[in-house]
Amino acid sequence: MDTPIATGLALGAAADLLLADPRRAHPVAGFGTVAAALERVVWRDSRAVGSGFAAVLVAATTGLGALVDRGTRHRPFARTLATAAATWAVLGGTSLGRAAGRMQRALDAGDVAAGRAALPALAGRDPSALGVDGLSRATVESVAENTSDAAVAPLFWGAIGGLPGLLGYRAVNTLDAMVGHRSPRYERFGWAAARLDDVANWLPARLTAALTVACAPAAGGSATGALRTWLRDGASHPSPNSGRCEAATAGALGLRLGGRNVYGSRVEVRPTLGSGRPPAPADIGAAVRLSRAVWVTAAALAVAARLTRSRS
Numbered sequence: 290m291d292t293p294i295a296t297g298l299a300l301g302a303a304a305d306l307l308l309a310d311p312r313r314a315h316p317v318a319g320f321g322t323v324a325a326a327l328e329r330v331v332w333r334d335s336r337a338v339g340s341g342f343a344a345v346l347v348a349a350t351t352g353l354g355a356l357v358d359r360g361t362r363h364r365p366f367a368r369t370l371a372t373a374a375a376t377w378a379v380l381g382g383t384s385l386g387r388a389a390g391r392m393q394r395a396l397d398a399g400d401v402a403a404g405r406a407a408l409p410a411l412a413g414r415d416p417s418a419l420g421v422d423g424l425s426r427a428t429v430e431s432v433a434e435n436t437s438d439a440a441v442a443p444l445f446w447g448a449i450g451g452l453p454g455l456l457g458y459r460a461v462n463t464l465d466a467m468v469g470h471r472s473p474r475y476e477r478f479g480w481a482a483a484r485l486d487d488v489a490n491w492l493p494a495r496l497t498a499a500l501t502v503a504c505a506p507a508a509g510g511s512a513t514g515a516l517r518t519w520l521r522d523g524a525s526h527p528s529p530n531s532g533r534c535e536a537a538t539a540g541a542l543g544l545r546l547g548g549r550n551v552y553g554s555r556v557e558v559r560p561t562l563g564s565g566r567p568p569a570p571a572d573i574g575a576a577v578r579l580s581r582a583v584w585v586t587a588a589a590l591a592v593a594a595r596l597t598r599s600r601s
Contacts, residue, residue: 293361294451295595298444300356301376301590305440316450319516320350321463328468332478339478343464343485351457358452375452376482379459381439382584385411385432386577387587392428393443396421396570411435413470415551423567430546432576434531438462440584442493442498449590461489471555487529494530498523500583501537509581510541518563520559533560539563542575 324346331342334523354375361368389409395403404424405416419427442462446454465486499574502515518540519533526532526547537545543565550557 291451291595291598293365294372294447295592297369297372298376298447298588298595299592300373301378301443302380302585302591304373304377305380305383306585307383309387310381311378317459317463320346320460321467324464324467325525332474334474334477335505336477336480337353339475340481342463342468342478346464347460347485350460351453353371354451354453354456370454372455374445376443376447379443379447379455380584382436382581383460385435385439386581388430388431389510389573389577392424393570393573395422396573406411414553418551421570422567425570425573426546426548426552427566428573429537429538429542429544432573432580433535433546436501436528436580436583437490437494437497437530437534439579441497441587442590443489444584444587445493445496446489448594451595458489461485470552472553490530494533496587497583498533498537500586501534501541501579502584504579504586505541505579507582508541509576510575510579511543512541522560522562526562527557527559536562538579539565540575541579542568542572544568544572 305415314326317374326530327346333339333455350568357371358368361371392404392407392411395401395407401420401424404421408414408416408419408424408427412427412428416424416427443455448454450457461482464482465479467482468475469483469486470479498515498519502512502519505512505515515537519537521536522539522580523533525535535546538544538578540563544563545565545567547559548561550559
């Protein structure tokens with residue numbers, strides 16, 4: 290029976306909605322500490338070594354989830370609590386919205402310096418030359434992309450794989466954030482982590498885009514605009530996944546995303562997503578409301594999927 294898993298997913302999502310991330314001893318931070326320590330020992334400028342690094346960490350984390358799941362299989366209350374705790378730990382939807390809210394408050398107050406200081410919690414681009422427009426765009430794009438990475442994708446994998454799916458996905462996504470970006474150090478070593486993250490997020494990103502279409506009216510947006518822009522512009526983004534989420538959000542809110550982004554010494558010119566106006570600070574709030582509607586709906590679907598499975 291999958292009722293304990295369904296209940297755990299619901300409780301964990303509710304905890305994230307009400308409390309955001311755990312404030313102390315966050316398990317994902319602990320995983321990151323272990324991964325960083327292992328990286329210092331094994332790093333080589335090699336795809337093979339990087340692939341082994343990613344495989345060991347993802348397999349160990351998924352295996353831990355499987356062991357806990359097996360150990361609680363005949364103890365429904367314990368299985369519910371374990372699933373709830375894992376769901377709460379791996380979800381980041383509310384923290385994402387709060388980080389975006391801090392950015393909006395800074396920009397509404399005309400405090401660009403505070404906005405620049407707030408950007409690293411949302412995006413990896415260099416904030417030093419960004420003004421109100423650039424910070425607004427970066428925030429809306431981050432909210433759109435990370436609605437999938439931080440919330441919809443872990444719920445998707447939790448619905449499919451239970452506790453091992455929750456922990457395994459978060460391991461994959463965390464490794465991508467740590468070593469999956471393009472730089473001289475990680476171009477080869479982080480290749481496997483980046484590709485694994487692309488695979489793990491392929492379906493969740495498209496589910497996020499579809500839910501953005503469905504939930505757009507709840508945030509005062511356009512479902513038609515979201516669908517049209519997703520289908521027209523989503524594939525033009527360099528990421529096989531992020532572009533779908535960003536394009537759907539751009540269309541839903543009548544915005545134009547994309548453009549020049551600076552990441553340290555690297556400059557990327559992203560294609561235009563959407564045909565509306567550039568984002569302004571007020572659009573951050575709309576993006577957060579849309580994001581919340583999307584991931585809460587995803588949580589409801591994940592719970593329903595596990596309940597349906599338990600009855601089959």
